[in-house]
Amino acid sequence: MGRGPKRTLGDRAEEQAFRFLIDRGLRPVARNFRSRGGEIDLIMLDEGCLVFVEVRCRRSASFTKPELTVDYRKQRKIIRTAALFGARNRAYSNHVMRFDVIAVAGQDPPDIQWIRDAFRPNDSAL
Numbered sequence: 001m002g003r004g005p006k007r008t009l010g011d012r013a014e015e016q017a018f019r020f021l022i023d024r025g026l027r028p029v030a031r032n033f034r035s036r037g038g039e040i041d042l043i044m045l046d047e048g049c050l051v052f053v054e055v056r057c058r059r060s061a062s063f064t065k066p067e068l069t070v071d072y073r074k075q076r077k078i079i080r081t082a083a084l085f086g087a088r089n090r091a092y093s094n095h096v097m098r099f100d101v102i103a104v105a106g107q108d109p110p111d112i113q114w115i116r117d118a119f120r121p122n123d124s125a126l
Contacts, residue, residue, distance in 0.1 A: 013057030013110070014041055017102035020112050026051065029092070035084045038077035042102075043085065050095035052082045054118075057104040070101050070118065079121040097121075 026044040033040045042053035101118040
């Protein structure tokens with residue numbers, strides 16, 4: 001069974017975000033890290049900082065900007081999944097963590113917005 005158009009759009013946006021970050025000097029650690037509680041699209045290193053990246057896309061930003069779809073519940077899932085990644089990958093346990101959002105709107109060419117430090121964990125999120 002093939003992938004639907006929505007998944008294909010998401011895959012394309014994720015690849016565009018990945019290339020965008022590589023071009024800006026970030027180094028890849030993992031893609032599509034999954035746990036029972038959620039998924040993190042991209043995990044990158046930005047010098048000494050471990051960056052967890054949520055990629056959001058829309059065909060057009062005219063209805064809702066993609067970055068606005070990362071609500072509190074989604075942030076909480078990402079934070080919990082990042083904590084699990086850290087527990088499973090001790091090599092990164094001493095790295096500072098950051099949570100970024102890459103918003104991709106449109107297609108040819110896409111408008112890519114990089115929101116660094118888009119949200120932060122607090123004690124109630126864990």
